[in-house]
Amino acid sequence: MIKLIGLVPLFPLIGFLINGFFGKKMSKGLSGIIASVSILASFVLSVLIFVELNGSENKSHIVNLFSWINSGSLIIPFELLVDPLSSLFLLIITGIGFLIHVYSTGYMHDDEGFSRFFTYLNLFIFFMLLLVLGNNYLIMFVGWEGVGLCSYLLIGFWFKNTAYNNAARKAFVMNRIGDLGFLLGIILVFVTFGSISYNEIFAKAGTVSTSTITCIALLLFVGAMGKSAQIPLYTWLPDAMAGPTPVSALIHAATMVTAGIYMIVRSNIFYSISEVAADTVAIVGVITALFAATIGLFQNDIKKILAYSTVSQLGLMFLGLGVGAYSSSVFHVTTHAFFKALLFLGAGSVIHAMGGEQDIRKMGGLSGKIKITFITMMLGTIAISGLPPFSGFFSKDEILAHTYEHNKVLWILGMITSMLTAFYVFRLIFLTFFGKFRGTHEQEHHLHESPPSMTFPLIVLAILSVVGGALGLPEFWHMPNWMANNLETVIIRKNPSTLSHDTEWSLMIIAVLGAAATIYAAYAIYRQRHIIPLNEGDKMPALQKTIYNKYYVDEIYDAVIRKPLDILSEAFHKFFDIQIIDGLVNGVGAAVKGLGSGIRLIQTGNIGFYIISMVIGIVFILLLTFLI
Amino acid sequence: MINGISINYYLLLSAVLFIIGAVGVMARRNSIIIFMCIELMLNAVNLLLVAFSTLHADANGQVFVFFIMAVAAAEVAVGLAILSMIYRNVKTIDTDVLSNLKN
Amino acid sequence: MLGYTITQWLFGILSFLSIMFGLMVVFSRNPVNSVLYLVMTFFCIAGHYLLLNSQFLAIVHIVVYAGAIMVLFLFVIMLMDLNQDNEPQKTWLTKIIAGIAGGLMLFVLVGSLKGSEQLGIAQNGSSQIGTVKNLGKVLFSEFLFPFEIASILLLAALVGSIMIGKKEIK
Numbered sequence: 027m028i029k030l031i032g033l034v035p036l037f038p039l040i041g042f043l044i045n046g047f048f049g050k051k052m053s054k055g056l057s058g059i060i061a062s063v064s065i066l067a068s069f070v071l072s073v074l075i076f077v078e079l080n081g082s083e084n085k086s087h088i089v090n091l092f093s094w095i096n097s098g099s100l101i102i103p104f105e106l107l108v109d110p111l112s113s114l115f116l117l118i119i120t121g122i123g124f125l126i127h128v129y130s131t132g133y134m135h136d137d138e139g140f141s142r143f144f145t146y147l148n149l150f151i152f153f154m155l156l157l158v159l160g161n162n163y164l165i166m167f168v169g170w171e172g173v174g175l176c177s178y179l180l181i182g183f184w185f186k187n188t189a190y191n192n193a194a195r196k197a198f199v200m201n202r203i204g205d206l207g208f209l210l211g212i213i214l215v216f217v218t219f220g221s222i223s224y225n226e227i228f229a230k231a232g233t234v235s236t237s238t239i240t241c242i243a244l245l246l247f248v249g250a251m252g253k254s255a256q257i258p259l260y261t262w263l264p265d266a267m268a269g270p271t272p273v274s275a276l277i278h279a280a281t282m283v284t285a286g287i288y289m290i291v292r293s294n295i296f297y298s299i300s301e302v303a304a305d306t307v308a309i310v311g312v313i314t315a316l317f318a319a320t321i322g323l324f325q326n327d328i329k330k331i332l333a334y335s336t337v338s339q340l341g342l343m344f345l346g347l348g349v350g351a352y353s354s355s356v357f358h359v360t361t362h363a364f365f366k367a368l369l370f371l372g373a374g375s376v377i378h379a380m381g382g383e384q385d386i387r388k389m390g391g392l393s394g395k396i397k398i399t400f401i402t403m404m405l406g407t408i409a410i411s412g413l414p415p416f417s418g419f420f421s422k423d424e425i426l427a428h429t430y431e432h433n434k435v436l437w438i439l440g441m442i443t444s445m446l447t448a449f450y451v452f453r454l455i456f457l458t459f460f461g462k463f464r465g466t467h468e469q470e471h472h473l474h475e476s477p478p479s480m481t482f483p484l485i486v487l488a489i490l491s492v493v494g495g496a497l498g499l500p501e502f503w504h505m506p507n508w509m510a511n512n513l514e515t516v517i518i519r520k521n522p523s524t525l526s527h528d529t530e531w532s533l534m535i536i537a538v539l540g541a542a543a544t545i546y547a548a549y550a551i552y553r554q555r556h557i558i559p560l561n562e563g564d565k566m567p568a569l570q571k572t573i574y575n576k577y578y579v580d581e582i583y584d585a586v587i588r589k590p591l592d593i594l595s596e597a598f599h600k601f602f603d604i605q606i607i608d609g610l611v612n613g614v615g616a617a618v619k620g621l622g623s624g625i626r627l628i629q630t631g632n633i634g635f636y637i638i639s640m641v642i643g644i645v646f647i648l649l650l651t652f653l654i
Numbered sequence: 655m656i657n658g659i660s661i662n663y664y665l666l667l668s669a670v671l672f673i674i675g676a677v678g679v680m681a682r683r684n685s686i687i688i689f690m691c692i693e694l695m696l697n698a699v700n701l702l703l704v705a706f707s708t709l710h711a712d713a714n715g716q717v718f719v720f721f722i723m724a725v726a727a728a729e730v731a732v733g734l735a736i737l738s739m740i741y742r743n744v745k746t747i748d749t750d751v752l753s754n755l756k757n
Numbered sequence: 758m759l760g761y762t763i764t765q766w767l768f769g770i771l772s773f774l775s776i777m778f779g780l781m782v783v784f785s786r787n788p789v790n791s792v793l794y795l796v797m798t799f800f801c802i803a804g805h806y807l808l809l810n811s812q813f814l815a816i817v818h819i820v821v822y823a824g825a826i827m828v829l830f831l832f833v834i835m836l837m838d839l840n841q842d843n844e845p846q847k848t849w850l851t852k853i854i855a856g857i858a859g860g861l862m863l864f865v866l867v868g869s870l871k872g873s874e875q876l877g878i879a880q881n882g883s884s885q886i887g888t889v890k891n892l893g894k895v896l897f898s899e900f901l902f903p904f905e906i907a908s909i910l911l912l913a914a915l916v917g918s919i920m921i922g923k924k925e926i927k
Contacts, residue, residue, distance in 0.1 A: 633688075633749045634851065638680050641858045648865045659768050659808075662870060667772050667805075669866040671779055671798075673859045678783035680855035683847055686788055686834060690795050693826065694779055697802050700818075704887075708809045713886045713895040716814055720896065723821050724907040728914030730826050734833050735918035741837050748845060 027071075027078045028087045031106050034071050034116060035155040037064040042148040049141025058131035061144035065127050065151055069120035076113045085109055085515040088161050088225070095164075099220070105161035107224065111516040114356065115158040115288055118363050122280045123151045125483035129371055130272040132479035133378060143183060143270065150176035154281050158288055162222040163212045166289065170208065170253065173282045174201045180277060181269040193265040200262040204252015208289075211245030218242065224292065228518060231295045243296040243303030247310075250286025254340050257314045261580055263337055267329040271374030274329060279336050279370050280363040287343050287359055291352050295518040298350065308348020308432070312439045315341025317577070319446035323453075324574040327384050328373045331454050335410070336366055338443060342425055345440055351428035353513040357498040358421035360509075364494045365409040365418055368487035369451075372403035375476045375484065376458060380469055386457040387558055388469075393459040395473045398481045400459050402488035407455050409491040411448035412541045417494030419538075424498060427533055431525055441540060448541040452548035460553055500530065664705035671698035685737055685747040689730070696726055768808060775801035786846075788839045792830050799823045811887030 041064030049057050079085065087108040094104040127147060134143050150173060157169025182194030212222060218238055219227045231239065250256070255263035266278050277283070290297060290307065297304045315338045322334035339362050346355035377384055379396050393400040409416035412423070422444055430437040463470050475481070498509035525533075551557050572578065628639075671694060678691030700719045707715025741747050761769075778801060781794040799822045806815035847855075885891055896904055 633752070634680060634683070634847065634855075638851075638854055638858050641676055641680065641862055645858070645861045645865050648862075648869065652865070652869050658762050658764050663768065663772070665870055666867065667775070669863060669870075670776055673863040673866070674776070674779040674783060676862065677855055677859035680858060681783065681847055681852045683845055684788060684839070686830065686837075686839070687782075687791055690782060690791060690830060693822070694782065694795065694798065697799065697822070701802055701805055704806055704809050704811050704814060708811065708887065711886055713892055716811055716887060716892055717895055717900050719814055720817070720892075721900075721903060721907055723817065724911060727821060727826060728910050730829060731914045731918040732921065734829055735922040738833055738836065739921050747837065750845070750847075 027074050028108050029089060030071065031075060031087075031089050031108050031159065032091050034068045034075070034120070035152050035159065037068045037071075038148045038151040038155065040064055042145055042152060045141050045145040045148060049145055052141065054135070054140045055131075057141040057144055058127075061148050062124065062127040062131065064148060065120055065124045068151070068155070069117075069124050072113070072116040072120045075108060076117055079108060079110065079113050080512075086225075100216075102162060102164055102222065104165065105223070106159040106165075107161035108159070109516055110512045110514075111288070111291060111356065112158050114360070114512070116155065118360060119151060119154050119158065119281050122363055122367050122487075123147075123154075123276060125486055126272045126276040126280075126367065126371070129275075129374070129480050129483040130270075132477045133272055133374055134270060135477075137270075139183065143180075146176055146179045146183070147273075147276070150180070150277060150282070154285075157285055161224055163215060163224075164222055166292075167208065167212060170249070170285060171205065173277070173285065174198065174205065174253070177201070177266070177277050177282055180273040181266045183269055183273065187268075190268040193262075193268040197262040197266050200259050201252045204249045204259055207245050207247075207252070208249025211242055211249060214238075214242050214245060228295045231299060236300055239296050240300040240302050243293070243300045244306060246289060246293055246296070247303065247307055250289055250344075251310065252286075253289075254283050254286030254344070255314075255337050256286070256310050256341065256344060257317060260314060260318065260337050261576075261583065264330055264333040264576075267327070267333050271329065271370060271377060274333070275367045275370030275374070278333065279366040283336065283340060284343070284359045284363070287340070287347065287355055290344075290347050291356055291513075291516070294347075294352050294516070297347065298518065304348050304350065306348070308345050308429075308436060311341045311344025311346075311348055312436050312443070313341070314338070315345060315443040316439050316446075317341075319443045319450070320573055321576050322450040323446060324570060325450075326387050328376065328386050328389075328454065328458065329370070329384055331386075331450060332366070332369050332373060335369075335447060335451065338447060339366065339410075342422065342440060342443060345429055345436065346425035349425075349428045349432035349436070351425055352517050353510040354421065354424035354428055354498070356513060357509045358425055360497060361409070361417040361421040361491070361494045364487055365406040365416075365491040368402060368406035368484060368491050369410065371480070371484055371487065372399050372406060375399040375480055376403075378476050378480070379473050380465065381472050383465060383469060386454060388465045389458045389463070390461040390465075391459070391463040392473070396475045398475060398484060402481075402484040403459075404455060405488045406491050407451045409494075410451055411545060412444055412537060413545075414538060415495060417491050417497075420495035420498055420500065423534055423537055424500070426537060427525060427530055430529075430533055441537065444537060445540040445544045449544040449548050452545050453552055456548060456552040457558070464558070500534075661705060661709055664702060668698045668702040668705075671695075671701070683748050683750050685740075685749055685752075686734075688749065689733055689737070693726065693730070696722060764808060767804070771801050771804045771808070775805070786844065787841065788834050788844070789831070792827055792834065795830075796823050796827045799827070806887075809887065810885075813887060813889045813892050 041061050044060055045052075045057050052060075079087070089106045089108065091104045091106060093101075095102040127144070130143065130147065134140055137143065153169045153172025153176060155169070157166050157173060160166045160169060178194050178198040181197050182191045184190050215227060216222050218234055219230050221227060252259045263278060263283065267274055269278075297307065318334045318337035318341060322331050322338060325331045325334060339358070343355045343358050343362070346352075346358060375396065376389070376392065376399060379392070379399070380389060383389070405416070409418040412419045414420075426437060426440050426444065429440050496508075498507050500507065575581075675691045675693075675695035675698060678694065679688050682688055682691070700722055703715045703719050703722075707713065707719075737747055740752070744752065746752070775798050778794045778798040782791050782798060785791050785794060799818065803815045803818045803823075806812075806818060
């Protein structure tokens with residue numbers, strides 16, 4: 027079965043081709059079914075492969091599909107790697123991907139770009155699968171760029187709206203900055219090791235100087251920063267919410283943004299060797315987590331809150347990576363994929379019910395009207411807040427426990443982030459589902475539960491969010507931590523936890539108490555005192571205003587990077603472009619023109635003259651042949 | 655040596671005949687003379703082919719000559735037809751007058 | 758005779774004649790004379806073929822070139838009524854340039870021959886490959902397909918020349 031791994035990315039590609047070429051001629055139902063079925067087929071195959079891999083002794087299978095690049099010393103086969111890490115990601119991508127495809131058939135039903143949407147979505151799944159399946163950095167890079175492209179296409183899906191297009195461009199440019207780092211990292215890997223296949227590189231990693239490894243690790247991390255929205259390249263992700271909500275759920279919460287984490291887990295040996303790189307990852311992660319969580323406190327757009335929450339959670343995962351808790355981070359990726367996809371889809375359902383309204387100030391009291399959405403979203407919210415025994419609790423707790431062991435300051439920051447998370451997600455819930463309805467009469471009249479195609483994925487994801495924690499039960503509960511055991515072969519240098527059970531218990535209790543306290547705070551503010559967030563023009567305290575405006579990061583980037591670049595470009599345009607480049611191009615043109623008008627005279631139309639020229643030409647050619 | 659004659663003499667003879675043809679093409683204005691000079695050039699090549707064929711005792715060269723003759727016959731038939739057509743329309747076959755290639 | 762064999766004498770005479778007649782083709786003012794000189798040149802070349810033991814080709818050459826093609830030329834010249842000595846000539850400058858270009862080419866070709874050693878592969882005098890029997894075998898076995906194609910080519914030329922040459926129906 028593992029030999030058939032090539033089929034897993036092939037199915038979405040076929041779906042993409044069919045929808046891409048014939049989508050316009052097919053009915054909406056058919057194109058939705060083709061797209062969903064192609065992902066379902068991949069999912070089924072992924073499950074079979076996953077089961078087979080679990081049962082087999084050999085945990086790492088390399089399947090060579092064909093020889094890709096073969097040029098001198100640069101030999102790159104197109105190989106797919108099946109190991110516990112990639113097979114787990116396969117399940118996440120195809121599983122959640124399938125649910126979101128099903129959801130989209132309902133959510134996008136009235137959109138004119140229906141088949142185009144599924145075309146992009148299938149293409150995205152294809153590239154994402156390539157990204158995680160490749161056995162070398164180049165295939166990963168192809169997938170990496172491909173998902174970036176699909177992300178761009180899907181953010182700007184409603185391309186008639188200029189703001190959405192700008193958001194798409196912003197995402198693309200930000201990603202490109204990170205990609206440059208990634209590409210440089212790959213080149214450095216090739217120069218250092220003479221190969222880019224994982225197994226060959228990781229075997230030789232110990233023999234290279236630490237400073238080189240640090241360089242590689244940092245360059246790769248720059249790539250991860252772009253893709254996984256870490257400071258300073260995170261600003262694209264909140265803007266990416268311009269895309270349709272299923273896209274936000276699939277690409278900007280569950281899968282694509284975790285590519286950076288996948289990449290670092292894959293290259294874990296580099297970060298184990300280089301402490302500098304690992305510390306950088308941890309610090310960037312925790313700062314991003316805290317920073318985004320504070321911004322999330324005062325946002326009013328339901329999707330923006332979730333976007334900042336995603337940035338924040340990704341920061342937590344990077345914190346885990348930085349402190350060496352690779353399997354915990356992958357665990358958190360998994361659970362996060364469940365509950366964040368659930369929250370986004372739930373938000374989509376709410377938006378659907380509200381007829382396109384995204385501002386939580388205009389919602390309220392929806393719990394009775396859209397029961398399934400409410401219940402499932404509530405479960406997702408509890409999961410992300412980290413209350414036991416929901417999934418988020420276990421994964422977050424593992425990361426925080428490892429952090430505590432590594433560095434107390436990082437732990438405190440992580441703890442605060444986790445508490446803020448609980449606050450803003452419950453703020454979202456209270457404002458949306460409780461209290462009185464604050465929208466217009468038409469909206470109130472329009473309120474309705476979403477169709478089954480949308481509620482079914484919500485229910486499945488809700489169940490997963492609740493029980494997903496079973497994948498990695500803490501070891502000191504004397505339960506098997508399946509996640510850690512499973513990933514054992516992938517993590518090359520392990521650092522087992524040395525915390526005593528008492529410490530772990532107390533950490534756990536502190537976390538739960540913290541979360542419960544902030545949830546109560548949210549309850550007190552938004553439920554008991556019925557406080558509604560201020561409107562745009564209202565006066566706010568300075569700090570709140572700063573945070574509400576996202577610390578003015580976009581404005582700062584604008585002033586520090588964009589404006590000087592504009593001025594520089596303008597100067598270059600005036601001097602370099604017009605004078606030198608244009609001068610050169612026009613000069614060549616003028617020279618050719620002048621030469622042409624001279625040579626034109628030779629074309630007399632007289633055959634005799636032509637023949638004489640030809641003979642003389644032949645003479646010269648012969649002369650050259652004999653002389654050289 | 656073929657029949658006591660070095661192949662180099664055949665090469666020389668062919669070259670001279672070929673050049674005579676080429677000079678004729680260059681120096682004359684009458685299209686029919688030019689055509690004839692081209693035939694002369696073809697024959698120079700034919701002669702050399704036969705010479706080499708005999709030198710190497712290989713019949714392929716002579717078969718080649720045979721085909722060249724067939725092609726030459728076809729070429730002359732079509733070429734002369736075109737020339738007579740031109741003459742009928744323009745009343746001349748002088749290449750210096752027929753300088754329509756320019757426009 | 759002066760240390761040369763008869764073949765060598767024949768070769769020398771035929772070469773001289775073919776070159777002379779070739780020059781006459783180019784230099785004679787009357788196109789009809791040109792045609793006649795060309796026919797003579799072809800006879801000389803046929804003589805060369807005989808010297809090279811290619812009897813079949815020699816006959817074909819006379820039949821096709823001297824017999825068919827040159828008659829065709831003559832025919833067209835008569836048709837156009839070009840039998841005159843005062844046809845327009847190129848300027849002297851053009852002729853000199855043409856001569857120089859031709860001379861240069863000859864110079865280069867001969868120059869390229871100079872370095873090569875005399876090929877001394879002695880043939881056994883009477884080679885049999887040029888006979889009708891031998892050539893026929895090769896032509897109808899190894900070159901059967903090209904031969905058939907050549908027949909199609911001739912047919913096409915036939916049809917083509919009729920199409921071009923006929924008066925347009927108005």
